[in-house]
Amino acid sequence: MVSRLLQQCVGARPEEIFEDFFPDGIAxxxxxWEASRILVATGNGRLCLLNSQGQRLREVFEVHDVHKxxxxxxxxxxxxVCGDxxxxxxxxxLQQLWTxxxxxxxxxVAAAPHGSHFAFATDSPKIHIVTSERREVAVIETRRPVNHLHFMAESTELIAAAEFGEFSRYDLDGKTIWAEPQVSNIGDMAVAEPARRILLAAFNHGVQVFDLQARQLGSFNVDGIPSKVACTATRNRLAVVTEEHRVFWLSFEGNVLWAADLSHDPLQxxxxxxxxxxxxxxxASGCLLNCGWF
Known part of the structure; x- marks a missing residue:
């Protein structure tokens, strides 16, 4: 049976690996990536860990008001992140280590690939870098509140982006490696580190593409206003969601391989x-669908 999410699509139709539902919404x-595990937080305080085939491996029910x-x-x-x-x-x-x-x-908020560090940004505006044991190792003052964070794997550094503010890279001691002004409103950020690419979903400016030194390399353009972007670790595939509630599956050459209209159940x-x-x-309805192209 075809998922409701895939009823209005064009291009190379994916295989539906699994579909699950969380009636309280997916917050x-x-x-x-490495463990092929999926983590879902719901509106009723549930954390649910699944494998890539949809099997629910662990669930806890006392982590309330999660939004990141x-x-x-x-x-x-x-x-x-629970509440503000x-x-x-x-x-x-999914057992508590600390709060x-x-x-x-x-x-x-962001996690280092192997779990050694976390980073979180506040509207102070500051970025805090802590170890997984909760020891604070750096506090970085930023010009504007940071909305997007990503830990690098190869260089143990941090990429940060703020709306209409700085687009920056820091080491784990808080030292600035580079900081570039960003005039675009940024809806989302994705990093393909082995491919040396940073992608910013910049609404009316499309999906902006930068190298790891913040040099702009071009953009991906789709039919609509990009608000969300996700990509592979390598220079392979990316997904873009627009304000018009469409999702696009593209190659890194910019070719649209598949697209779907999800205005009947917008993606969160x-x-x-x-x-x-x-x-x-x-x-938005709480549907979780894993699609595959094999």
């Missing part, structure tokens, strides 16, 4: 597998 979504997730690629540790100021750190079994509250509203979250063979879609 946040994270994908652990960071998950190590190994799935060893993760960090949930709360942090909940958990292990591979905390911070000054200011948390605007972004997307994620792409490391190799670019799977696309994870989470919709």
């Amino acid at each position: 946040a979504l994270a994908l652990a 997730l960071a998950f190590a690629h190994t799935a060893a540790v993760g960090l949930a 100021r709360g942090l909940y750190c958990f292990d591979q079994d 905390g509250r911070v000054t200011g509203r948390i605007t972004a 979250h997307i994620a792409v597998s490391a190799l670019g063979d799977q696309l994870l879609l989470a919709s």
Whole structure:
């Protein structure tokens, strides 16, 4: 049976690997590339860990008001943002390691690929870098509140982007490697580190493409206003969601391989597998669909 999410699509139709439903809504979504694990936070305080085939491996029900997730690629540790100021750190079994509250509203969160560090940004505006044991190692003052954070794997550095503000790269001591002004409104950020590419969903400016030194290389243009972007680890595939509630599956050459109109159930979250063979879609109704091209 064809999923409702795929009823209005064109191009190379994907295989439906699994479809699951979370009636209380999907508040946040994270994908652990190396471990092939999917983490879902719902509106009723549930954290649910699934494998890429849709099997529910672990569930806990006491982590409330989650609206952001960071998950190590190994799935060893993760960090949930609860409410405006709360942090909940958990292990591979979703069991609590520590909790905390911070000054200011948390605007972004990220996990290092192997789980050694977390970063979170506040509207202070500051970025805090802490170890997975909660020891703070750096505090970075920024010009504007940072909305997007991403840990590098090869260089243990941090990429940060703020709307109408700085687009920056830092080391784990808080030293600025580069900082470039960003005049675009940024809806989302994705990094394909082995491909040396940073992608910014910049609404009316399309999906802007930069190298790891913040040099602009061009853009991807789709039919609509891009608000979300996700990509593979390599220079292979990317997914773009627009304000018009369409999703596009593209090659890195800019060719649209598949597209769907999801205005009947708009997407809230997307994620792409490391190799670019799977696309994870989470919709407003609480539908979680994993699609594959094999």
